[in-house]
Amino acid sequence: MIPEQFFILATLLFSIGLVGVVSRRNLFIVYLSIELMLSSVNLLLVTFSRLDQSMNGTVMALLLIAIIAAEAAIFLAVIIQLYRSKRSLDSDKFSQLTQNKGQL
Amino acid sequence: MLENSIFAILSLFLVLGSLGMISFKHTIFSAFSFLLAMLALAGLFALLENSFLFLAQIMVSVGAVVVLGLMVVISLGSIEKNIPDEPYKFYWIGISTILVIPLALLIYKALTSLHAHFQETKEGYGELKYVGEKLFAEWVLPFEAVSVLLLSAMVGAIVIARKEEYFKKENYFDDHKQPEDTK
Structure with a gap:
């Protein structure tokens, strides 16, 4: 067992999470990808x-697990609130703050 | 040798779980793939001889975070019309993979420049007793800060996710209306 194995794995997990955030439109998968990126940092720690x-x-990783739990609670509440406002989980529909009024 | 084969199995599950998470169309399959990945990550913590973090990962990430997420998926995301239609999903995944590869290579190069090696662990490494000693001796302030963070996250989640109409003053009085006097 060499440390490089774990470094490759953490890099791969972070990259997969980043790809998920960038390329998917389902809000829930964006949330899970952010969780995956945080977990890859945890593996590195x-x-x-x-x-x-x-x-x-170890103590830092433990504190990071607590922060992941807090982030999960907030993000899921935001997902519920967004779903309630537009009846959709599509991240392209939540573009009120862009100038072009939802047209890409 | 045994360690290497365990590492191979766990990392296979981890990578397959996370790849499945970003490629499934149905949200519930993604959530179960994420569950698999988190369990494999807990196994990797055990392989790194952190028995306490192995337990903490299973209890918090698998037991709390994923189950909470599954509850939200079951209530919102399991209905077919709520799932966004993504016909060019794999096309976008391919493009963003090409864009992310240089960043991944940079991270890996930075990490391998340490030239680190694993040594034999000291007696009692990773045990709960020593984690607790460290946590309450040197890391007390971050620990307390995290407790405040969790409390504020709890209050924030309730405030964000509640129904706003119910808490407006006029609606409150509508629901708790006194019986009108007969004129």
Whole structure:
């Protein structure tokens, strides 16, 4: 087991999450992709903790898990609120703040 | 050798789960793929000899976050007409993959420039007792800050997700109307 394996895996997870955020229009998949990116950072923190042989990285990863939980609660509430306003999960329909009134 | 084969199996599940998550059309399949990926990630934490984080990951990420997400999917996203129609999904995924590859290579190059190696773990590494000692000795302030963050996230989630009409003053009085006096 070498650290490079874990580095490749964390990079791959972050890239997959970024691709999901950029390319999908379903709001829920955007949310899951953000979760995946946060989890890849978590994997990296645990790997560094194992390399450093100290508990600091573990504690930081634990705090990051708490932040992921807080982010999940807020994001799901926002999804419910957005669904209620337009009856849709399509992120292209939520473009009130752009200048061209929803036309791409 | 055993560690390497366990790593191969877990990383296979992790990558397949996350690829399935971004490519399924139906949201509920995506949520279950994400569940698979999070379980594999918990296994990787165990492989890195962090037994406490293995438990925390299963309890929080799998037990709380994904289940909460599944509840929202079942109430909103499982109806066919709510799912956005994405005919060019794989085309966009391909284009954004090409755009993301340079960033991924940059991250990987930055990480491998450490030239780090795994050593044998010290006695008691990753155990709950030592995590707790560290958390309540050196990391008390971040810990308290996270507790305030979780509280404010809870209040914020309730405020965002509630029905606004019900809390307006006139509607409140409509629902709790006193019986009118007969004139």
